[in-house]
Amino acid sequence: MFLSLLSKKEMLKFLDLAIYMVDIDGEPTDVEKRLLNKMIAELDSVKDEYSFRLTDTIENTIKFFTECNSVVKNVVYLNLVTISMEDDLYNTSELLFLEKVQKQLDISSEKRRELISIVYAERDLREKAIRILKN
Numbered sequence: 001m002f003l004s005l006l007s008k009k010e011m012l013k014f015l016d017l018a019i020y021m022v023d024i025d026g027e028p029t030d031v032e033k034r035l036l037n038k039m040i041a042e043l044d045s046v047k048d049e050y051s052f053r054l055t056d057t058i059e060n061t062i063k064f065f066t067e068c069n070s071v072v073k074n075v076v077y078l079n080l081v082t083i084s085m086e087d088d089l090y091n092t093s094e095l096l097f098l099e100k101v102q103k104q105l106d107i108s109s110e111k112r113r114e115l116i117s118i119v120y121a122e123r124d125l126r127e128k129a130i131r132i133l134k135n
Helices: 007-025 030-042 057-068 070-086 092-104 111-132
Strands: none
Touching: 007 030, 007 057, 007 070, 007 092, 030 070, 057 070, 057 092, 070 092, 070 111
16 A cells, blocks of 8 residues: 555565565465565566565664655555454564564554554455445
8 A cells, every 4th residue: 555655675675574574474374465466566666576585684674664754664564564454363473573663663653553544444445345346
C-alpha cells in the first residue's frame, strides 16, 4: 500500500524487509506469499531486479530506513503491519520485529495506532465489498 511513494532503492530495501517478515516465523503461508506477490506487483519498476534474497543484513536494512524521511518510514511500517496482520495468526516473532522497527524508525505510539487503523479499515472495506458482491 502506497509503495509507489518509495524511490527505487527504498523499494528494493523494503522488499528485503518484507521477505524477512514473511520468513520470520518459518515457512511463509500461502496468504503471505500472495500478499508478497501483490506487493511486488505494486513495485513494478523494480520487480525484475529483485533476487528474493537479502542484499544486506536486516540490521543494516533497518538502519537504511532510519535515515529516510517520515513518509518513507510510515509507508514501510504500514506495509510491514499489513504483512503481519494478513494471515490472522498471532506471531510473537513478527510482533517483536515490528516493535524493533517501530523503535528504530522512531514511529510514535500514536502514529502506530493510526497506521494499524488504516490496515483494519482496508480489511473491513474489502470484506464489506465481498459481502455485497456475493449477495
